[in-house]
Amino acid sequence: MKKSLYIVLGAGMLLGATSCDEYLDTSSPSIASSDFVFTHEESAQGALNYAYEMWRGSSAVHSNGLFYDVVVDGDETTRQPERFGAQARNLPQSMYAAISGAAGGVNCEKGGTKNFSLDYKNSASAFSGLYSIIGQTNYLTRAFEAQPEFEKILKEGKPTVLSDLYGQAVALRATCYFELLRFFGDIPYSLEPGVAAEGLVSRDYIYDDQLRRLKLVEPFMFRLGENASAVPTIMTRDYVDGLIGRMALYAAGFSTRRNDVEYVGYDGNKISFEIACKSANTNSFYARRSDYRKILEDALPYLRSFYAASLSRNSYGYLVVKDGRTSDVFNTEDGKVERKYGNPYQYAFQQMMNGDGFYSAESVYEIPETRAVGANERPYAFGRPSNGGGSNSFPCKAYGQSRFNPLYYYNDFDPKDLRRDVTCAVTGSDGKGGEAIISLAGNASAKLAGGIALNKWDENRGSSPYVLSQRQAGINCPYMRSADIYLMIAEIDAIIGNEVEGKQMLADVHNRAFAEPQDINAFIEKCGGSLLDAVIEERKLEFGGEGSRRYDLIRNNMLTPVLTDFHNKMEAMYSDLQTKGYHTFENGNVISNYIWVKSVDAKKLFGYRLTTQYSAPEEAAEYDWQNDLASTVLYPCWRGQNDDWYSVGYASYSLESDRTKNLAKINQTTTNLSIVGLFRHVDEAEAKALEADGYTRVDWGISLLSSDNKDDYNKNVLCGYVYDYPPIYFLPFSITDMQTSKITNGYGFQNVK
Incomplete structure (x- = not known):
């Protein structure tokens, strides 16, 4: 949670509103004159802040809108909590299954895109929102370039406040074009204020030009911490380094392309391709540029520049490999108890929940939100669920749109991977200060149903949880993390054959996730070599x-092998659950049809309610509920409840009447769940003993076997993708977009008649 830096600073005088009808011609009189804007640093900053605020609040691509619709739940590891086919977003999310619930893209080639409505609201909102921001940045950049000192500043070879502001405007514009290319493919392109962006322009031309412009401004921008304003909520030189790498990977990677667009680069030369597959029905082909190596090699020095700079930093923009927290000590009836942390991965996300004015040390760029202001999607949509009401709850409602497939939780993570329990939640909050199990069954009301949830953000862990209203936690959006840049380097190295550096970058991120150093060669072998x-x-x-x-899978042409493996493993799991009541994964984890839970007083047992890192005993003893209750309450880790919801609530209300009314609902005793059977099978004799001891049997794996859930967790995953055909993952242009900007739809989508 960080206070927004995007305060307008008089931007009302600097920037006029741009109507939705004007976004593509970028001609609204947003900036009075270049002399006015760049005479003073304050006026330039105010103009830029306005553009940043548009990016934060109305781009519809990073926290809601298309991110919510097709990105966060758009792969085989994730899922939405509702039934497939219940929402319009299911079609683009699934890559346009022609029939709701069709397995493996049945009939997709016969009309998956042609029947999709062009009135898809979030698609149009993203298109208009991003072009509105581009319009503002076009005025900003051109105003700077019109200054007599422009060439002189760039020739000085070092950043100034004004050159940095110019670089930020260039970076923001490039970011918007990156998102447009990611969601729409070939698009209109204009850098001229007052000049309409019309006609489709080759994505290659746009990528080439934007990469060229980013490389031009990169030396004249401040790195994180180099001046007081260079914090993770602005676009710094470090972010530009990462953006160059990100855009290069997309530009050089596989993508689905239109047969009716002439693909040329910035130099005007036609692009040649390595083609993977074609489709006559969607009039498209799936390919990567033949010069992909050069694009990647040219980006690598910028990623390495970030890496070198990050090694000497201790504020922001570095890979967090140590947990800086000290243990908490509590007094219990049995003596002193320590609550240990020891998880640098969780520490990086915890810092995002520590209050306004704090940033994650891992962040290269965060999009800011402010506590108690506006609608914040973390943790409401992207975080640990809560069954609380919309207000005056502990914590308030968190719907939990981002969910995971059990295969991701049970099979993909090594049991000792510190990231698993930080990423995935099997419990949520009841809204009254208590912990509750999350059902695997799909449910339109979500919250405590709909499957394993995202756990990286949790209102229970906030330094000052907001209990007066839902959706106002103020947690920032992590748009780029340091680990991403490390793995970009590793990905490029892997593609171009630079194995030594690539392995080292991979090892740095991989080892951060374990208490002990891992054999990176063994991990590579496990992944197929x-x-x-x-x-x-x-x-x-x-x-x-x-x-x-x-998008990792799309740009690396991995959809077919990954989905084939996924479906095979899901079928094996279903078969065992049906016949044996449990399934054992290769890593030793077991998923069973049932688990057993009991609410316990963790405060009395351990001195605290909010759990942290816990080293589970080896083998099946991790659920020895009779001799080691802690292993059932503290493992899996990073769950429980806020240590003192009563005090949080008391401080939140100024009137005694409000305190009396609201605090009475808070559970202050049996707040935490003891869970038995989550990773091992419980036989009939033990089940009887558990129930005699007060445990309740809860449906777990068996929920996956109902016909609806069985299809949603398996057959309906990316069910519009047809093996050996181009994946259709773009959104169509709306009728208004096509008419205004003189463009047409491709990929089999409808066009204006």
């Missing part, structure tokens, strides 16, 4: 719930 496969696997584990996986 390919460094690239290992890097993409690592990204899967590192960025769960952050929206990376869908």
